[in-house]
Amino acid sequence: MTLYLNELNFNQATENGVVLVDFFAEWCGPCKALSPVIDELASEFEGKASITKVNVDENSNIAAQFGVRGIPTVVILKNGKLEKQLVGVHPKNIYEEELKKIM
Numbered sequence: 001m002t003l004y005l006n007e008l009n010f011n012q013a014t015e016n017g018v019v020l021v022d023f024f025a026e027w028c029g030p031c032k033a034l035s036p037v038i039d040e041l042a043s044e045f046e047g048k049a050s051i052t053k054v055n056v057d058e059n060s061n062i063a064a065q066f067g068v069r070g071i072p073t074v075v076i077l078k079n080g081k082l083e084k085q086l087v088g089v090h091p092k093n094i095y096e097e098e099l100k101k102i103m
Helices: 010-014 029-044 060-065 092-102
Strands: 003-005 018-024 050-055 073-078 081-087
Touching (some): 018 029, 018 092, 081 092
16 A cells, blocks of 8 residues: 655654655646556555655655655655655666665
């Protein structure tokens, strides 16, 4: 299950383990195209990594913290530290490979 993060729960949710964060907006076409891939990753990596989403319109401070300028942007964190940042839509296997490398 994909977890939605906001400014209240972001730090706690990302401080331990591997966390993929999908920065998106409801109005963003490419974000909508990426959404099913994010949901599939959530199922595949359940118990191994957290797959999360942050709505940039509602949580602009978090987006600014990671320098998000374009969406979708996917970041992968390990124990709260940025390990990888991918801007735009990529094939599912790219996200899988990056998660496995960081795990």
